[in-house]
Amino acid sequence: MPSEPVPRRSPTVAEVAALAGVGKATAARTLGNYGSVSPAARARVMAAAEKLRYRPNNLARSMTTGRTQTIGVVVADIGNPFFGGVMRGITDRCEEDGYAAIVLSTDETLEEEKAAVSVLMRQKVDGLIVASAAVTAADAGHLQDATARGIPVVLMDRLIEGIDLPAVIVDNREAIRNATRFLLREGHDRIAFAWGPVAEKPSTSVEDVLALSERDIWSATERLHGYLEALDGAGIPFDPALVTGCELTVEDTAIAVRDMLTLPEPPTAILTTETNAMVGALQAIRQSGLSYPRDVSLIGFDDNSWSSVMDPPLTMIAQPMTHLGETAAEQLMAIIAGTAEPAHTELMRTEFRERRSTAPPRTRGAPGQYASRR
Amino acid sequence: MPSEPVPRRSPTVAEVAALAGVGKATAARTLGNYGSVSPAARARVMAAAEKLRYRPNNLARSMTTGRTQTIGVVVADIGNPFFGGVMRGITDRCEEDGYAAIVLSTDETLEEEKAAVSVLMRQKVDGLIVASAAVTAADAGHLQDATARGIPVVLMDRLIEGIDLPAVIVDNREAIRNATRFLLREGHDRIAFAWGPVAEKPSTSVEDVLALSERDIWSATERLHGYLEALDGAGIPFDPALVTGCELTVEDTAIAVRDMLTLPEPPTAILTTETNAMVGALQAIRQSGLSYPRDVSLIGFDDNSWSSVMDPPLTMIAQPMTHLGETAAEQLMAIIAGTAEPAHTELMRTEFRERRSTAPPRTRGAPGQYASRR
Numbered sequence A, B: 001m002p003s004e005p006v007p008r009r010s011p012t013v014a015e016v017a018a019l020a021g022v023g024k025a026t027a028a029r030t031l032g033n034y035g036s037v038s039p040a041a042r043a044r045v046m047a048a049a050e051k052l053r054y055r056p057n058n059l060a061r062s063m064t065t066g067r068t069q070t071i072g073v074v075v076a077d078i079g080n081p082f083f084g085g086v087m088r089g090i091t092d093r094c095e096e097d098g099y100a101a102i103v104l105s106t107d108e109t110l111e112e113e114k115a116a117v118s119v120l121m122r123q124k125v126d127g128l129i130v131a132s133a134a135v136t137a138a139d140a141g142h143l144q145d146a147t148a149r150g151i152p153v154v155l156m157d158r159l160i161e162g163i164d165l166p167a168v169i170v171d172n173r174e175a176i177r178n179a180t181r182f183l184l185r186e187g188h189d190r191i192a193f194a195w196g197p198v199a200e201k202p203s204t205s206v207e208d209v210l211a212l213s214e215r216d217i218w219s220a221t222e223r224l225h226g227y228l229e230a231l232d233g234a235g236i237p238f239d240p241a242l243v244t245g246c247e248l249t250v251e252d253t254a255i256a257v258r259d260m261l262t263l264p265e266p267p268t269a270i271l272t273t274e275t276n277a278m279v280g281a282l283q284a285i286r287q288s289g290l291s292y293p294r295d296v297s298l299i300g301f302d303d304n305s306w307s308s309v310m311d312p313p314l315t316m317i318a319q320p321m322t323h324l325g326e327t328a329a330e331q332l333m334a335i336i337a338g339t340a341e342p343a344h345t346e347l348m349r350t351e352f353r354e355r356r357s358t359a360p361p362r363t364r365g366a367p368g369q370y371a372s373r374r
Helices: A013-020 A024-032 A039-052 A058-065 A081-096 A110-122 A141-148 A172-185 A206-213 A218-233 A250-261 A275-287 A321-337 B013-020 B024-032 B039-052 B058-065 B081-096 B110-122 B141-148 B172-185 B206-213 B218-233 B250-261 B275-287 B321-337
Strands: A070-075 A100-105 A127-130 A153-156 A167-170 A191-194 A269-272 A297-301 A315-318 A345-348 A351-353 B070-075 B100-105 B127-130 B153-156 B167-170 B191-194 B269-272 B297-301 B315-318 B345-348 B351-353
Touching (some): A013 A039, A100 A110, A110 A127, A110 A141, A172 A191, A172 A315, A250 A275, A269 A275, B070 B081, B081 B321, B172 B351, B206 B218
Parallel strands (some): A127 A153, A297 A315, B153 B167, B297 B315
Antiparallel strands (some): A100 B100, B315 B351
16 A cells, blocks of 8 residues: 555646646647647656546546547457457557457346446447347347447447448358368268257257247357258258257257267268357267267367367367457447448458368268268 | 437436436436335336436446446456456356446556556446556556555455455465375376476576566466475475476477477476466477377366367366456455455465376386386
8 A cells, every 4th residue: 555645536637737837738638648749748747647646537538539538348258268359359459549448248148238338338438349149120229229329339240130330240151151061072961060049849940940040149140051051052951950959058069969979860070150069069979989080070160279289180160350359449440530431341251270170971881871872 | 220310418317307207316316226216216217217318427426326336357368268257257246236347458468457457447447356467566556546546456366465455366376286296196206387487598496487486477476386385395306497488378388398398307297377388288299299198197277168078188277267256346346335354365276177187107118217216
């Protein structure tokens, strides 16, 4: 603790200006970090501010600059390394322009997301980047409200149907379509998909699965469509037994995949659309006494450092996490500065990192088995 | 976008109160979420606020309640799953009391940490939880300032030497001491330690390593001491060649561990103190054509879902991440509410999760080799 008591009231800009021997406008520009100030004046103001323990006031700043130099970020799950990577990009880009990014995590629930947006507006952020849990415009009143009140919003990672806001997203559909085609080219035609949409009872048709997926966030739906398009393009009939309908956890995925592996015609390859789906699939393969890629091929979404030290290393789809975050921050700051183009969507591509977790399917010996029919 | 233009000025509490037909104090209590309000009055106020598009004002709230119901969290690296887990605990506990937690990430630099604290004070947070990059009191002026200005600070994950602030930490020393003893009991006496403190030139003595570690954050220093204490207790002389001095990245760890594995007396076990140190060690083992636990045993810090699907699964130390976050939030809110005990430190224990990445060292055949001397 400091040895002398410190007054609780923060000094005013005028007091800092007086001690620094500069005009109030110069002090305000320096302390508010806007406009032009000579290096000498800036140094004097900063020294005076330090000496007086000046603490900038949100509202005072807003009244002079109209800005707090702060943006709010709402993510679904701060514990997900994907959002960790995105945040690094946002933070780095913000720093360049003297902005700070504050984050709230919503646990993928719309209710918490609305509360988070309300908190950030109360904090008078200059704009918002949101990875929204909203699926359609009906869920997104809070984002339209923010925009209407002059707080620009950039969507990140997910689009919302019927909402015209700038967005920075990844081409999830192409990523999964290409990964599925890769497996098809290797000779697989029993390709499992984890995670599919959560289902209360087993789906029996593609219509069932698509109807469920309409309640999913954009990125999940796009991944499913990529899978279906690739199957369709190859003339492979869709088998609902190969799409998980379980809760989106490691444990439930392990159970669902284990069940698939005991089907009369089990999958010879598994596409996993999230880190936890891959971990669950790996558990299931081990618990079933199988090994990859010998018995079943694997491709996952969201590359990470573990994938390359698995034995064998995993073939993964990598998202441009940092670049996604940087671009969303850049778009938002351009809108705040009034230099942005009209709302548009920026679509980024993923990278396919081929390692050694896939192989052609083994030909099964038993007559009547799927592989022998080809 | 809504079809009619919305006025930019937010209505006042008085306007909301008038429309709701309640007194201003009742409207303020409802909108500020404090004190007692009848359900009927609350419903009328909320309806009026919705109709008028009321947006609570930071400062207005602060003036009536003295609080913004917001706490600031400063973490070293939001992309680290450890902090992801801690944030989940903080957020969950905050929600119970109607608080929001906003996060800033500092990339483990003191400069960014100071900027982050300044931003959060400008945002008028009611208190701070900080995983600080400060090592001694000389680095921690910004935290003492905050406290002096009435913004309570709870340290999380790391202590700062010479600073008396409440803290919630994990017993890193005991965790590593126990893990080292586990390896000693299995018969290892060439136990490598990754990460040791970053060194510009190779350390030649325990004094060298300890001097370097004095510039490290608290948790890293504690882990090193746990290792040294266990060796000391078993009468094993310290070998500086078995402590990495590389930069704290996956790539540099892989190089450092690979070099150790070519020593005349290579380590038979490796203790890794961070996720990325484990990934680097695994790369080195594979690149050296070795396998674990046959050629080298492995124990890591910070358990995660991948550890259990590695083949063989990894023996790991698990930190109580969520509980750590919950407890830090609980302490801070108690201080804000004025119901806290005087500053104290809460020390939490880790869990040792034994899996299958360790085994007794192989006896080496060549005469003069270390193992044959015992």
